[in-house]
Amino acid sequence: MTARxxxxxxxxxxxxxxxxxxxDGARNMAVDEAMLELAAGGSTLLRFYGWDPWCLSLxxxxxxxxxxxxxxxxxxxxxxxxxxxxTGGRSVFHGPEITYAFSCPARAWGGPRAVLQAVHRALxxxxxxxxxxxxxxxxxxxxxSVAEAARISAASCFRDPAPEELTARGRKLVGSAxxxxxxxxxQHGSILLEDRQRLGDLDGRDVGPHERAEAEVSGxxxxxxxxxxLDPLPxxxxxxxRLADHVARAFGAPAAPAAAPANPSAAIATSTALIRLAxxxxxxxxxxxxxxxx
Amino acid sequence: xxxxxEDLRYTPEHEYVRETDVDxxxxxxxxxxxxxELGDVVYVELPAPGDEFGQMEAFGTVEAVKTVSELFCxxxxxxxxxxxxxEADPGLVNSDPYGEGWMIRLELEAPEDFNDLLxxxxxxxxxxxxxxx
Numbered sequence: 001m002t003a004r005x006x007x008x009x010x011x012x013x014x015x016x017x018x019x020x021x022x023x024d025g026a027r028n029m030a031v032d033e034a035m036l037e038l039a040a041g042g043s044t045l046l047r048f049y050g051w052d053p054w055c056l057s058l059x060x061x062x063x064x065x066x067x068x069x070x071x072x073x074x075x076x077x078x079x080x081x082x083x084x085x086x087t088g089g090r091s092v093f094h095g096p097e098i099t100y101a102f103s104c105p106a107r108a109w110g111g112p113r114a115v116l117q118a119v120h121r122a123l124x125x126x127x128x129x130x131x132x133x134x135x136x137x138x139x140x141x142x143x144x145s146v147a148e149a150a151r152i153s154a155a156s157c158f159r160d161p162a163p164e165e166l167t168a169r170g171r172k173l174v175g176s177a178x179x180x181x182x183x184x185x186x187q188h189g190s191i192l193l194e195d196r197q198r199l200g201d202l203d204g205r206d207v208g209p210h211e212r213a214e215a216e217v218s219g220x221x222x223x224x225x226x227x228x229x230l231d232p233l234p235x236x237x238x239x240x241x242r243l244a245d246h247v248a249r250a251f252g253a254p255a256a257p258a259a260a261p262a263n264p265s266a267a268i269a270t271s272t273a274l275i276r277l278a279x280x281x282x283x284x285x286x287x288x289x290x291x292x293x294x
Numbered sequence: 295x296x297x298x299x300e301d302l303r304y305t306p307e308h309e310y311v312r313e314t315d316v317d318x319x320x321x322x323x324x325x326x327x328x329x330x331e332l333g334d335v336v337y338v339e340l341p342a343p344g345d346e347f348g349q350m351e352a353f354g355t356v357e358a359v360k361t362v363s364e365l366f367c368x369x370x371x372x373x374x375x376x377x378x379x380x381e382a383d384p385g386l387v388n389s390d391p392y393g394e395g396w397m398i399r400l401e402l403e404a405p406e407d408f409n410d411l412l413x414x415x416x417x418x419x420x421x422x423x424x425x426x427x
Binding site: 088177180182 | 339
């Protein structure tokens with residue numbers, strides 16, 4: 001603890017950036033849970049990843065539609081996987097996107113709200129450096145929208161921006177969710193490359209009545225991808241490197257791209273521990289009992 | 295400034311424990327400080343009566359603004375009852391954490407465990423430390 005009036009705030013260990021990886025939904029969630037477990041032990045970790053096959057993720061407490069309960073993920077849509085996240089919020093369709101996961105001791109960087117703000121601020125800096133015209137960040141003052149975004153429903157996460165989430169041209173670009181367990185904090189989120197979130201609505205509607213009318217006129221939904229904001233869209237590796245660099249530096253790491261961590265030995269050691277832990281969580285995430293628990 | 299009633303006991307994970315009129319049975323919920331940190335609670339996942347938990351074993355979860363937090367059993371025991379009202383109105387955790395926002399009624403495996411929990415004074419010191427971070 002810091003003595004009252006001391007200039008420095010206690011901080012967690014410097015962020016270790018893990019290599020970019022592509023995996024299926026169960027594996028991705030298992031690795032994120034392993035990151036949460038390591039965070040409870042004191043680590044601050046960041047990784048970016050992709051999804052193969054594309055995947056629908058449900059929020060921890062989100063109800064799956066009756067038509068899907070107990071069925072194979074393949075029944076959802078051919079070739080599309082399904083998982084349930086350990087974090088809150090609503091469904092997300094993980095297609096053309098860059099996904100990030102950040103974990104740290106729950107109090108080391110100021111607590112969940114401070115981490116949410118700091119990660120999004122760093123992502124915003126990285127996106128702005130790439131030329132993305134982001135909107136001003138919304139605070140807690142947008143009460144009606146906050147309540148709608150917090151409500152657990154069948155709607156896609158990207159239908160409503162929550163406080164601190166990143167939007168461009170009034171549409172949601174980055175959505176995130178968190179989980180706290182045994183003193184660790186996990187935050188993961190999606191940075192859309194293309195808007196395919198209509199596929200993530202569990203109620204079969206792409207948008208609400210008002211937004212539907214707007215979409216019919218404009219052809220645009222409530223979400224937006226980087227492909228509509230950057231022309232040409234930079235290579236994915238460049239985007240990951242820029243974002244990883246900004247987030248890692250915000251959490252105490254020296255500047256370094258994700259593809260070449262500043263501390264390779266720490267990243268390798270952490271990756272080895274993650275693989276071991278993730279195997280245990282993967283069994284849970286591949287089970288129908290977890291996926292269709294609600 | 296969060297409310298920390300003198301007559302309750304607490305855990306470092308921000309659960310409170312209230313004695314009931316039945317020996318060895320306690321009511322458990324999350325503190326005023328915890329609900330303030332969480333923000334608007336939108337869902338509370340609770341166990342079933344009869345379920346048994348060890349000390350600091352997770353007995354449920356609470357979700358607020360897309361953040362899921364686990365709830366920890368302050369002492370070993372068996373669930374006697376859960377607060378079903380939270381299913382329809384999880385906001386009771388915010389509006390009345392020490393009253394209608396209680397979560398579980400637990401029969402302690404060892405009633406003396408109650409005395410090992412943090413006092414209000416100790417918990418207030420813990421919260422003050424946390425706020426300095």
